[in-house]
Amino acid sequence: MRTSWLREKEIKRKWYLVDIAGQTLGRAATQIASLLIGKSKVNRVPNMDCGDYVIVINCSELEVSGKKMTDKMYYRHSGYPDGFRERTLEEMMKKNPCEVVELAVKNMLPNNKLRASMFTRLFTYAGSDHKHSAQKPEVYELEK
Numbered sequence: 001m002r003t004s005w006l007r008e009k010e011i012k013r014k015w016y017l018v019d020i021a022g023q024t025l026g027r028a029a030t031q032i033a034s035l036l037i038g039k040s041k042v043n044r045v046p047n048m049d050c051g052d053y054v055i056v057i058n059c060s061e062l063e064v065s066g067k068k069m070t071d072k073m074y075y076r077h078s079g080y081p082d083g084f085r086e087r088t089l090e091e092m093m094k095k096n097p098c099e100v101v102e103l104a105v106k107n108m109l110p111n112n113k114l115r116a117s118m119f120t121r122l123f124t125y126a127g128s129d130h131k132h133s134a135q136k137p138e139v140y141e142l143e144k
Helices: 025-037 089-095 097-106 115-119
Strands: 015-019 053-057 073-077 084-088 122-124 138-140
Touching: 015 025, 025 053, 025 097, 025 115, 073 089, 084 089, 089 097, 097 115, 097 122
Parallel strands: 015 053, 015 138, 053 122
Antiparallel strands: 073 084
């Protein structure tokens, strides 16, 4: 029996709508990353981007366990002297809650050339309204 290999034009991408209100950040991010990678697809090829489109709504209503709101830190550096900046999760949620979800999902994607193309198919919104209703996304229920 021969192994069939998927071609680029044979990839069928779906649109999923994920509501993360009341969900834990890490658990939701792993499932979203799995959709972007396409792990649940039967004809997934490891060296091709076979994932789906994911629309994440209600990013401002996600939850974390323990004292992560005050203890979890986000770091960045501008490259200049004294350019080191750090913010807590609480500050990030106040300023831009979508960035918290995007960073969590981006760090769970594979660190290779396909990461950028997978990440471009992620759309995050702080509220419950989005602009992708023309694509008719399927509602995807996250596991708790």
